Amino acid sequence: MHHKERKVTQKVYGFVGLGNMGGPMAARLVAAGYTLHVYDRDQKAVDAVVAKGATAQASARAVADASDVVFLSLPDGKIVNLVVSGDDGLAGASRAKTVVDLSTIGPDAARKAFATLAERSITYVDAPISGGVGGAVKGTLAVMVACQQALYDELLPVLQTFGTGFYMGQDAGLAQVMKLANNLLSATAVAITAEAMAMGVKSGLNARTMIDVINAGSGRNSATADKFPKAVLTGTFNVGFAAKLAHKDVRLCLAEAEAIGVPMMVGAAVREMLVATTAICGPEADYSDVARVVEDWAGTKIRG
Known part of the structure; x- marks a missing residue:
């Protein structure tokens, strides 16, 4: 038994994608004492994690050739597909037997990645995360996982470096559906809170008082509790999550809902609000924009 436990702790891990979420998560793995190989196209992002004790590799494939388990934290399904099945993709790895995808890519892309890797006897684990950059730094993320129960049990100790694990079932795509449902609610909270706050402020209410009342009442949500006090009342608009990524998540959610026959009239309005935000504020717009x-439309400022 002791020998088996020791073997599990000696596994070597890889991390591909060291962005706003991936960077802090990779740093947490190193801080927890795991051996970690990393790759990102952004050399600065690589250098930051290497300075903490990770080993840099020249490509995603090189990471998979040096690791037993590879984590992915990438912007979308197209990039995950490229990293998995491109000429120099993870599917050809000589060592890695498990790929844990922390990205939000939608159920179709997750099922596709699962099938591609299964052909090479590599197990794809659908494991999107929620909790923002702060959660990634502090290790308080929700990690939604879809894979065989035995594999989930085996991965749980390392996943707990990131936060709390939630087992969603064994089929790839189930965790993506859970993540999309969560992010639809998050985006709706941001959009509707902006409208309610603008109305109150333009009528003469104090923005800070409004937030305090809402958070003490039945209107409380993730936007009033965190995003608005941090990024809107301060005028900094720096949640650290791109509006275009929020749009991607809501779009994927609506596509899944349409495919299975669930109406999403409110969701459709939220999607259009995110489209407008990126169109008006530019491709680098923050979620809080x-x-x-x-x-701007209301001719008022929601400030503390």
Whole structure:
């Protein structure tokens, strides 16, 4: 038994994608004492994690050739597909037997990645995360996982470096559906809070008082509890999550809902709000810029 436990702890891990979420998560793995090989196209992002004790590799494939388990934290399904099945993709790895995908890519892309890797006897684990950059730094993320129960049990100790694990079932795509449902709610909270706050402020209410009342009442949500106090009342608009990524998540959610026959009239309105935000504020717009768009349209400022 002791020998088996020792073998599990000696596994070597890889991490591909060291962005806003991936960087802090990789750093947490190193801090927890795991051996980690990393790759990202952004050399600065690589250098930051290497300075903490990770080993840099020249490509995603090189990471998979040096590791037993590879984590992915990438922007979308197209990039995950490229990293998995491109000429120099993970599917050809000589060592890695498990790929744990922390990205939000939608159920179709997750099922595709699973099938591609299964052909090479590599197991794809659908494991999107929620909790923002702060959660990634502090290790308080929700990690939604779809894979065989035995594999989930085996991975759980390392996943707990990132936060709390939730087992969603064994089929790839199930964890993506859970993540999309969560992010639909998150985006809706941002959009509707912007409208309610703009109305109150333009009528003469104090923005900080409004937030305090809402958080003490039945209107409380993730936007009033965290995003608006941090990024809108301060005028910094720096949640650290791109509006275009929020749009991608809502779009994927609506596509899944349409495919299975679930109406999403409110979701459709939220999607259009995110489209407008990126169109008006530019491709680098922050998630909280939704409120800036409503402010401009309303001719008022939601400030503390």
